[in-house]
Amino acid sequence: MLDDFLTRAALAGIGVAVATGPLGAFVVWRRMAYFGDATSHAAILGVALALALSLPIGLGTMFVALAMALTVSALSARGWAVDTTLGVLAHSALAFGLVAISFVPGVRADLSGLLFGDILAVSRTDLAYVWAGAAVITALLLWRWQALLTTTLSEDLAHASGLNPDRERLALTVALAITVAVALKIVGALLISAMLIIPAASARSLSRSPEVMALLAVIIGAVSVLAGLQLSLHFDTPAGPSIIAVAALIFTASVVIAPLKSR
Amino acid sequence: MTLIAAQNITVRFGSTDILSGVSLAVQPAEIVTIVGPNGSGKSTLLRAILGIQPLAAGTLNRAPNLRIGYVPQRLHIDRPIPMTARRFLSLPQRCTDAQATAVLARCGVAGVENRQLADLSGGQLQRVLLARALLNEPDILILDEPTQGLDQPGEAAFYQLIADVRRDTGAAVLLVSHDLHVVMAASDRVICLNGHICCEGTPDVVRDAPEYRALFGFGTQGALALYRHDHDHSHGPSLTHVHGPNCGHDHGHSHHTETQKEPHKHA
Numbered sequence: 001m002l003d004d005f006l007t008r009a010a011l012a013g014i015g016v017a018v019a020t021g022p023l024g025a026f027v028v029w030r031r032m033a034y035f036g037d038a039t040s041h042a043a044i045l046g047v048a049l050a051l052a053l054s055l056p057i058g059l060g061t062m063f064v065a066l067a068m069a070l071t072v073s074a075l076s077a078r079g080w081a082v083d084t085t086l087g088v089l090a091h092s093a094l095a096f097g098l099v100a101i102s103f104v105p106g107v108r109a110d111l112s113g114l115l116f117g118d119i120l121a122v123s124r125t126d127l128a129y130v131w132a133g134a135a136v137i138t139a140l141l142l143w144r145w146q147a148l149l150t151t152t153l154s155e156d157l158a159h160a161s162g163l164n165p166d167r168e169r170l171a172l173t174v175a176l177a178i179t180v181a182v183a184l185k186i187v188g189a190l191l192i193s194a195m196l197i198i199p200a201a202s203a204r205s206l207s208r209s210p211e212v213m214a215l216l217a218v219i220i221g222a223v224s225v226l227a228g229l230q231l232s233l234h235f236d237t238p239a240g241p242s243i244i245a246v247a248a249l250i251f252t253a254s255v256v257i258a259p260l261k262s263r
Numbered sequence: 264m265t266l267i268a269a270q271n272i273t274v275r276f277g278s279t280d281i282l283s284g285v286s287l288a289v290q291p292a293e294i295v296t297i298v299g300p301n302g303s304g305k306s307t308l309l310r311a312i313l314g315i316q317p318l319a320a321g322t323l324n325r326a327p328n329l330r331i332g333y334v335p336q337r338l339h340i341d342r343p344i345p346m347t348a349r350r351f352l353s354l355p356q357r358c359t360d361a362q363a364t365a366v367l368a369r370c371g372v373a374g375v376e377n378r379q380l381a382d383l384s385g386g387q388l389q390r391v392l393l394a395r396a397l398l399n400e401p402d403i404l405i406l407d408e409p410t411q412g413l414d415q416p417g418e419a420a421f422y423q424l425i426a427d428v429r430r431d432t433g434a435a436v437l438l439v440s441h442d443l444h445v446v447m448a449a450s451d452r453v454i455c456l457n458g459h460i461c462c463e464g465t466p467d468v469v470r471d472a473p474e475y476r477a478l479f480g481f482g483t484q485g486a487l488a489l490y491r492h493d494h495d496h497s498h499g500p501s502l503t504h505v506h507g508p509n510c511g512h513d514h515g516h517s518h519h520t521e522t523q524k525e526p527h528k529h530a
Contacts, residue, residue, distance in 0.1 A: 208379065
């Protein structure tokens with residue numbers, strides 16, 4: 001079954017949706033959209049470093065993404081103007097990554113794969129890697145779920161309940177770095193945060209509880225992957241952007257449907 | 264057994280001491296109210312006691328396994344997170360539906376279980392916050408100006424509820440307020456704060472203390488107490504009233520009657 005490249009692509013995409021659904025919900029709730037951008041753009045720099053040092057690419061991306069996520073997290077905790085800081089970091093990470101990668105011989109051809117993903121070329125190893133990452137993220141979020149929700153709602157309330165908001169923030173930061181490393185091959189650095197935000201945002205207007213929103217985000221993400229792959233196959237469009245385009249259409253539909261539903 | 268004991272705590276923002284050398288202790292089942300003008304460090308003191316605000320100096324001791332029920336000044340509910348009142352009560356410790364129904368009814372917001380937090384009125388939200396704080400069977404309730412957004416009957420009912428909770432459960436209450444006249448009656452002890460502790464004691468003692476008068480003037484409590492003491496002091500009410508212009512409470516009105524009446528009295 002896994003011999004078919006399209007099956008592998010679909011399974012890998014669904015694996016990414018499983019990871020990005022609940023995590024994306026937190027990104028939306030905590031207004032961390034730019035945070036996802038900065039972290040995923042840093043992944044390109046990670047790829048360049050990994051290639052230069054002959055390390056596994058996954059390791060390099062995860063390391064640099066984690067470093068970036070921790071930096072951003074520390075800066076925002078110190079009350080830096082988050083918007084500006086993240087804008088600067090996100091785009092400089094991308095620029096430096098692209099510059100660095102041009103020094104690595106023989107990668108230029110793969111550049112569009114890094115930026116937009118190469119889901120149709122997913123190998124069995126990639127697939128295992130995606131699902132392992134999705135499993136780790138799901139386990140982490142399930143384990144910390146109650147504490148994460150409390151912290152997201154109010155750090156003061158979390159404190160008074162004996163929780164440590166810093167620790168919960170770290171859990172999200174780590175989960176984000178793992179997601180970036182895992183999703184780079186599938187949707188590419190430019191569109192990882194789209195995969196985080198758009199399914200969760202679509203689920204928002206249809207949900208009355210945080211759990212429903214997280215689950216719906218997974219389903220919407222998975223549907224986008226499947227439909228996007230079909231589109232890509234039929235019209236010979238790039239797979240990653242097609243997936244996000246479908247997600248964006250679902251978002252538009254959700255915004256139109258929600259007021260009708262509550263009427 | 265002392266529930267919470269703070270000794271000489273100092274909190275510093277940059278080079279400014281927001282609190283300096285504040286000591287206070289809360290015993291079981293007592294209602295302690297912290298009053299003070301805007302910017303006097305009331306909320307900061309609560310946050311320090313809760314462990315949210317780091318101390319620059321001093322020590323803070325809590326009884327072992329102390330269960331705290333905290334009601335913040337206001338909970339800023341962001342639109343993006345869908346959350347019903349019922350779900351909120353189960354954060355972070357899950358409660359049963361029966362517990363949720365009972366505690367919501369007790370707090371005067373029966374039936375809001377399925378409403379979204381963001382759709383509740385300010386008063387309803389404060390009551391849901393109190394309900395959540397009570398679920399934990401707290402040894403001490405810590406409330407930071409909990410009646411913001413309540414009208415006057417609602418405010419009186421809220422404080423009555425807190426007094427009832429203390430009577431029924433023996434929980435101590437530490438609360439911050441600047442609604443002086445309402446709060447004073449229900450408190451066992453009042454601490455008047457302005458960066459440091461100006462004075463403390465029973466409501467009567469604090470009300471008559473010159474330090475308190477200097478901060479709040481004369482118009483903030485019952486008229487009888489006011490006129491009884493008018494002639495004891497050389498400074499007039501309008502001179503000693505040091506509230507900032509955006510101080511939101513409503514004693515401007517009693518202030519008014521006071522200045523109107525005063526000429527009659529001295530005439």
